Amino acid sequence: MTITKSTTSTMKAVVQVGYGPPDQVLKMQEVDRPPIGDDNVMVRVRATSVNTPDWIAVTGIPYILRLQSGLRRPKTQVRGTDVAGVVEVVGTKVTDIRPGDEVFGSAWAGSQATPGTFAEFTVVPANQLVAKPLNVTFEEAAASVMSGITALIAMRDVGKVGPGSHVLINGASGGVGTLAVQIAKALGAEVTGVASTKNLEFVRSLGADHVIDYTTEDFTLSEPRYDVILDNVMNHPPSVTSKVLTPTGMLIPNSIGNSGGLMAGLLRGARAALLARGSTNVQFVKCEVNREYLDALATLLRSGEVKVPIDKTYQLGDTADAVAHMLGHHARGKVAIRA
Numbered sequence: 001m002t003i004t005k006s007t008t009s010t011m012k013a014v015v016q017v018g019y020g021p022p023d024q025v026l027k028m029q030e031v032d033r034p035p036i037g038d039d040n041v042m043v044r045v046r047a048t049s050v051n052t053p054d055w056i057a058v059t060g061i062p063y064i065l066r067l068q069s070g071l072r073r074p075k076t077q078v079r080g081t082d083v084a085g086v087v088e089v090v091g092t093k094v095t096d097i098r099p100g101d102e103v104f105g106s107a108w109a110g111s112q113a114t115p116g117t118f119a120e121f122t123v124v125p126a127n128q129l130v131a132k133p134l135n136v137t138f139e140e141a142a143a144s145v146m147s148g149i150t151a152l153i154a155m156r157d158v159g160k161v162g163p164g165s166h167v168l169i170n171g172a173s174g175g176v177g178t179l180a181v182q183i184a185k186a187l188g189a190e191v192t193g194v195a196s197t198k199n200l201e202f203v204r205s206l207g208a209d210h211v212i213d214y215t216t217e218d219f220t221l222s223e224p225r226y227d228v229i230l231d232n233v234m235n236h237p238p239s240v241t242s243k244v245l246t247p248t249g250m251l252i253p254n255s256i257g258n259s260g261g262l263m264a265g266l267l268r269g270a271r272a273a274l275l276a277r278g279s280t281n282v283q284f285v286k287c288e289v290n291r292e293y294l295d296a297l298a299t300l301l302r303s304g305e306v307k308v309p310i311d312k313t314y315q316l317g318d319t320a321d322a323v324a325h326m327l328g329h330h331a332r333g334k335v336a337i338r339a
């Protein structure tokens with residue numbers, strides 16, 4: 001693959017200078033624009049959003065993850081994977097995207113973003129971009145990507161949710177949860193959302209048929225049985241959560257971060273993995289980005305069946321605050337960044 005340097009050379013980017021609290025390690029700097037390969041597209045970033053892998057990479061905790069991300073300092077300096085923006089330059093082999101197109105997609109490459117989207121420009125493989133639906137903002141489009149694809153894979157492909165399925169979403173008011181509630185409804189399911197008191201009406205407004213207030217009720221002790229449980233919080237051991245599944249029901253454990261600390265989350269994940277080995281009723285979901293998923297997401301956004309609730313939009317220069325907001329684990333929908 002030929003790697004060429006883009007013609008104009010620099011841009012503003014939020015550079016991660018070490019591991020730690022976002023306000024101490026994320027600095028806006030003038031850096032070189034990333035090089036663009038034959039199959040790549042350079043996008044003028046109009047919006048991006050924050051996901052769990054971003055804040056985990058920024059804090060560098062748990063330390064064991066630094067074995068992969070860089071022991072002393074992060075190998076990847078610019079974080080962020082979700083993107084919506086305007087095409088600036090295309091690689092020599094890209095024939096179906098043109099400069100000036102409005103696109104959305106992801107720089108996600110299985111672990112972290114290379115080169116990253118918390119910047120004025122990013123470079124993304126062409127097959128990880130599609131046309132942005134005209135009826136959504138750049139912020140909504142960007143914020144839909146990782147959370148929406150994760151929710152789509154969980155509901156449609158892993159959970160095989162369809163008309164009449166009874167689905168419970170734990171963590172229904174967060175980034176993945178809000179989109180999962182709407183996708184499950186679009187697939188015809190009866191949906192129960194678990195959230196705190198202040199978010200119950202919000203979760204209902206997304207289409208949930210029933211809500212459970214986790215501050216007063218433990219859903220694992222509830223009467224109903226569910227065909228699919230998407231657990232974005234994992235504040236109960238997976239063996240306990242499984243007790244409210246139907247005999248053929250499916251538990252989808254999907255959290256390492258937003259309850260009880262990262263180590264606790266990793267341990268619960270390990271227990272779920274053990275359970276998954278001996279059972280077809282437990283399956284993980286892994287976000288992958290390709291045009292099939294992006295097109296499916298775009299169709300849901302275009303039809304209005306899925307709307308992207310944005311809790312707060314930050315400017316690129318305030319990316320550290322956006323990441324800190326996610327670290328609080330109580331975002332209501334998505335946290336967006338305008339570049």
Ligand SMILES: NC(=O)c1ccc[n+]([C@@H]2O[C@H](COP(=O)([O-])OP(=O)(O)OC[C@H]3O[C@@H](n4cnc5c(N)ncnc54)[C@H](OP(=O)(O)O)[C@@H]3O)[C@@H](O)[C@H]2O)c1
Pocket residue numbers: 051052146147150170171172173174175176177194195196197199214232233235254255256257258259285286287326329330331332333
């Ligand atoms: N599998 C994948 O590829 C993949 C991709 C992306 C994300 N994820 C995982 O998905 C999980 C959710 O991500 P996210 O972006 O949705 O996180 P998030 O936006 O930070 O989730 C915040 C939400 O969690 C809720 N919450 C916190 N404690 C809760 C509790 N005890 N019970 C119920 N809800 C609770 C909060 O609701 P209240 O404010 O009402 O408390 C808030 O709305 C993360 O753990 C992440 O690791 C996985």
